[in-house]
Amino acid sequence: MGQPLLILGLETSCDDTAAAVVQEGRTVLSSIVSSQDSFHLPFGGVVPEIASRCHLEVINAVLDAALKQAGVAFSDLGGVAVSYGPGLVGSLLVGVSVAKSLAYTLDLPLIAVNHLEGHIYANFLTGAAITFPLLSLIVSGGHTSLLYMEDHGQIKVLGKTRDDAAGEVYDKIARELGLGFPGGPVLDRLAGRGDATAFSFPRALMGEKGKLDFSFSGVKTAVLNCIRRETEKGRQINLADIAASFQEAVVEVLVGKALLAVRQKRTKQFLLAGGVAANSQLRKRLEQVLTREGVELVRPPVEYCTDNGAMVAAAGYYYLQRGRLAAWNLNAVPNLGFGPLKNK
Amino acid sequence: MLLLALDTATRVCSVALGDERTILAEYSLNNRRTHSQDLLPLIISLLESSGIHKNQLTGLAVNVGPGSFTGIRIGLATAKGFCQGLDIPAVGVIGLEALAGAAAFCPALICPVLDARRNQLYTALYRGGKDELQVLHPAAALTLPELLTVLNRYDEDIIFLGDALLSFSLKLSSALGKRYREPPVSLQQNRAALILQRGLEIWEKKGGLPPVALEPFYLRLPEAERRLRAKRRGGK
């Protein structure tokens, strides 16, 4: 056996600048995430141009910190992995450009990772044994996708959102309720104190038999209208009740579709991924339902649910094992789907 | 002192390699593709065809702007990765100064103009003919009338360069008459050899910087921030 393989993972697809060093695709030696939340706060959402500027500003320092925390030098690395899509093009370009010139100057393989696949691979950092085939649900600010994975690199999209992502709706409603940005986690905590049956919000596409797509724009509009209606009537809005009722509607749909997928595919494991995977209610309810079906729920450690470099490095490790390397003309692909390496 | 120079701030994607006495190699593309695809392959073939190993580089010079925000960032992010990977310093070059360098030997006013969209130009005004360019108006984003107000303080000939000539040369020449001077097309465009030349001058005076200190020169706030500030000023 030679030296253990260390991969540097770079992540700049949205508003977090992140770098990490991961050993053999499993052991996190370091993970640095520089959050831009305070810069986007006055705008109530991520401003792409500001995100791109922030990434460029901190990227060298984040890289330095990741190496230092891992106690390694560039010369110890075995590859450079980077998220090249999907995401905000200006943000992606910073990470992709830095990763390319780093890999070239260090004579290392360049690995272009699908950001969503990265989220799935956060589950490989738990130490749990992962067995294929498996199902995975990615729920984040930008994405809601239900995937079937036959093996590394063999991914089939079973369903995805037709409009808003679940996390996006969380943030929008949190903003409307005056919970700040990003408000998802605050809303989750607030919901814990409310009555989930106080309001009845729509569960979209649940009626469509066997269909695994999602739609969250309906529940978003319903909640926003409800807040407005209550305010106009001059009623004191019970924030906790609204949060709980909204969360109930979203979680019920997510869990319902997950169950449908499990019954179709009968895998042994179900991997939860993405920022909303940290949501307490979703974790609990999914666990209950899956246990009844005899399916094991695997969830990433909370710190690797949101965007981070470690998940990119972990995915990159398996890409490298299969020899799926990127060329020096790699470009950012903002609307990247699953499939072979895209480079246009 | 061997420098690699990058310029991706405008439509042109350009790389050059050289020292104080010689431009060893220069590649430029003006193909409207995204620079992120072309830049690193261009650098690699530039080094290979000049027989220079990347470890021989003393440092790197990069156009930090003004220009396309995305273009500036592709150049800077590439430079930052390159310098951190090789552990070499870099210098940031203001593109307008570099561009004016093409005519710096002329005892005349030099006015580089880059297309800044939204009816503005990224521009500056220099006086050439001396050892060092004399700055008469610092880099700024100006409308055509604003620029003409600046230019009309002088009654000398003015040499114009830069990609905004594609859309502004007629307007400028009709406003300025015989004072309007335009060099041949080969001297009008951004190119990395000019970044190299200006980079060497800066290096000689101040030395290079670590990549973390390499800063973009956008000259403009993000649109969202501009609107927010205007709103706050409006007293809302």
Ligand SMILES: [Zn+2]
């Ligand atoms: Zn993500």
